[in-house]
Amino acid sequence: MSDDPQRDPRPVIMPHAYDGIQEYDQSLPNWWLFTLFSSIAFAFLYWLANFVTGTVADDRVALNAELAALEARQLAAVKNLDEATLWKMSRNAKTVADGQAVYASLCFSCHGPTLAGIKGVGFRLNDDLWVHGNTAMAVFGNINEGIVFEGKPTGMASQKALGTERVAAVTAYLLSLQKEGAMRAINRKDEPSQSTP
């Protein structure tokens, strides 16, 4: 508002008209323009910092670094695993309970809720007969990397979904029902699990 009382305070009507609609020539509030220009300046600085100078680290770089660190930890954990460790884990109640929980959330769907196996899908796991290797490390490896049957992966490889720790826990759960040195190797055709719950 002008302080000059002589001046007509009424705003000027702009000469143009669209569909008979005219507009006044009025100023935007300065504070409003300030927010507009600051956001433009911010966008420019943001672009500079993120995409030109690289001052702000790219999210993908940070993500890849963290994934690599995670993989390194997993690999180190696998390296430290051996028969003795897995058997020891299988006698630890906490580890076995953790493994059972993992089993109940994933593995049960093929091997049955009671480990009895499902015909044509998953072997029985609560007996002492093992088709794909009769050692603790073999069981761990099968869960970790999966099994290829007739040229097709069976969807068991769990390293990515679970991570070493939980794969080891599931292994421990299965081993907890076994006796060390009493696991017997058999052929696929002799696997007796093709029963139902």
Added chain:
Amino acid sequence: MKRPGPIRESVTTIGQDGTRPFLQPAIVFGSWWKARRAVAWLLIAFFAALPWIEIEGFPAVFLDVEHRRFHLFGTTLGLGDLWLLFFVITGWGFLIYATTAFLGRIWCGWTCPQTVYLEHVFRVLDRLFEGDHVSRAKLDAQPWSDPSKLLRRGGRMIAYLVFCWAVAHIFRAYFISIPGLYPMITDAPLAHPAAFVAMAVATGALFFNFWWFREQLCLIICPYGRLQSALIDDDSVIVGYDEKRGEPRGKAAPGVPAGDCVDCHRCVQVCPTGIDIRQGLQMECIACTACVDACDDVMTKLKRPTGLIRYASLRELDGGKTRFLRPRTFLYTAMLAVGLVVATVSVLRVQPAGFKLSRAPQTELYAVSAGSVANVFRAKIQNKDEVPRRFFISAESAGTKVAVLNQSAGMVIEPQAEIALPLTVLVDRQDYRGEFNFTLRLRSEDGKISLLQKAHFIGPDPRTLQK
């Protein structure tokens, strides 16, 4: 006052060069003002009290964003109940539509936090430190080198900061609770740097808003203000000037008839958004009733009837009668009622547990053994409560006898934990008569929770089993 009065074509508080003319409105302690003050103090007390009131072990309102738990008057909602927010937001929308259709911007003038705090806290400080509108305007013109300005305006600034600081803390308490807030106040700022910065920013933003921004928020930012032209019609009750009675304004003289308006400009002086209400309904008007009090005061002194400026609809001011029953009010009220019922029912139906069911992935649809037919499901059970609970799952069916394997002992679920559980549902071979629908019931040990999930039992053609 040499300044030209407000005009309809421009906003008084936006200068022609974009600067911000700062208003120093006068105050009239009229009857509407007293009523509004009472409402405002009640609202402030309510806002400040809620975090202190404990209901079932939690503050009455505790929006625990950090743990994604929302405690509302004894009910605890998790992130999974977020869909309820839909009804809160639409309900709020319907409520605003309905009230506006009936009573115009009653929200703005009486209950909006911007008005409540500005009029009943911060303008009180204005008067306390700097006197009435005349001496405040004088102070505006004085340079800061003047020690009296430094003292009075500086003092007001400190008082503003204290109040903004307090409001920011109360607001924060809604999200971290009083016990969570207390150590943040008593510890050194560096012990909670993020909280300290957040609080400083909030205090600063509030200070900026109440010290300088004020009515600009209502005029330019508030979306509700922008919707007015669509929500108000000729029958909505607004704050309006009775032109028929008031005009022509000024002094009557022989041969010059005059209305009741004496053109004293009192209504303009008191307006917090700087309009002249006598120019009719304007988008700046927040219906605060300051001009009603001002005019009534003048009319009383002149021994004329009050109500030259009053709550009235445009139709009433035009000599007609306000119609409260019209399609718009019916529609809005009906929508509000529907929203209220749906919101109430859905909030009441929220259970402190979750139960979801799906067919177990990568399994056979069914398995047949010597004794029974089995289906394997995968249940996800969530305990949303604050205490561990034991749950049982049972199967119910109208026709076929059906049972859940190995679930007689139930399972204990820790507070706020979720488990995935394989469920094997069995039907005896001799009971099996083909596929059927059944229900799985999740029940808590104390019987307080009972959730149902419908399921379908798949099996072979029963004739293949009859041997």
